[in-house]
Amino acid sequence: MKLTAGVSLKPQHFDEAERTRADGLWFEVHAENYMVAGGPRLAWLERIRSCHPVSLHGVALSLAGDAVPDAAHLQRLAALVRRIEPALVSEHLAWSRLDGTYFPDLLPFPRTTEALQRMAANIDLTQQALGRRIAIENPSHYLPLDGHAWSEVDFLNELAVRTGCGLLLDVNNVFVSAHNLGGDALAYLDAFPVKHLMEVHLAGHGVDANLPLLIDSHDAPVSAEVWRLYRHLIARTGPVPTLIERDDQVPAFDTLLAERELACVDPAEALP
């Protein structure tokens, strides 16, 4: 089946998700939430998988960390991949572990050549352990960092060239980062190496209570600006599996499905 648009899957929507049929519909879950020995959580995911394609989105491999991915964690991911046979597997251009402590966030780093080599080696290790290609996602940025030797787009492209990995383009993250760090979201999309593109993420964002920053909060519908950027992108790329990502203030399942319909646009009709 060709993947069209998918939605994040939350436990409260399992039953509706299992019953729903729509052309190209797929679901994405955070891989870590299903890395358990057994029980109802895994059984739910297997039931969904028996009627829909599933994408496993990892948040804790810490591929941009200063160490190789945790061996036990990588084994658990590989076991989950064997069990679920996902349509897509993805991770982030970020780190989330240092000296064995985990940070539930996608942390930034200067894009140096040293970091590139480290991350490429970690992606190689991961793809070998899983026996498949993974996609790497651009994160949201809040903090200007010194010492970048690579632009984010070039860094992602180089990772794809060196490791054969694919890329996951989060359009909301591009928008949020461009706002926060002062960049041009359209120019980012136009420079993005779409030949490596495996998946697109769309999500809503919020405004920080204290600072003039947009926050990639995943707690609201996709904004009009991000939809405009998305249509601009797919006018160039053609159809790409696209996720409506929602992790907080999760609305009714039907509301998510209605938002998903907006991502099922015909690229030929999308405005460049």
Added chain:
Amino acid sequence: MTHTTFLQGFEQALRTEAGHPAMAVYRNTVMKGRIDALEANFPAVLRLVGREWFRSVAALYVAEDPPRDPRLVLYGDGFPEFLGRFEPASELPYLEGVARLDHLWVESHTAADAKALPHDALVGHAPEQLGACRLVPHPAARWLWHPQLPIGTLWSHSRASDDTADLGDIAWVGEGLLLTRPGHEVQWAGLTAGGAALLSACGEGHALGEAAAAAMGAEPECDLAAALALLLEQGAFAAA
């Protein structure tokens, strides 16, 4: 600056108030992610103490014992013990036990799948055969006995509703609770001191005869047949 030096500096800035104002975004996200996980994993504690108190004590725990496992669905194995020695909570002596039951529920919910020993599996065994039987607890079976406090009642009440008004009716005596998962979902039942000792002895590899002696030791007036029947009924043992 090497990659590692940067990560170490950033991690330090996460723990302090230092650095660029935008560091606050990362600090908030990391803190919120950890506290949200504890809130999800300790729902009975949350209901007993209220959200505001829970989140402030959770923030203290998080600073002392940050996650060492990326699976936040399992985070907080040290939280019950932390609550037990948390001075401001000393007027709520049952909090640690209730937190333990929340954590045992998570363990039961995520434990490996296995068939439970059928409730009539021991029917027809002669007494001496029974005594030599070695029963293995089901992978999802968890249990706890508290000699002084009705933690099972407090916990199950808190899991079920927000209404703590009728806690006055509770008998303040020792109590145990058994969590099992014979089907898809975790279920629970009250457990006596003898029943808990019986199951613990089986878990340590003792034959049923020795486990029965342990049960009588823990609770001299224990009704062994009833205790065993309850364990079998609840699916506390794994199928051979």
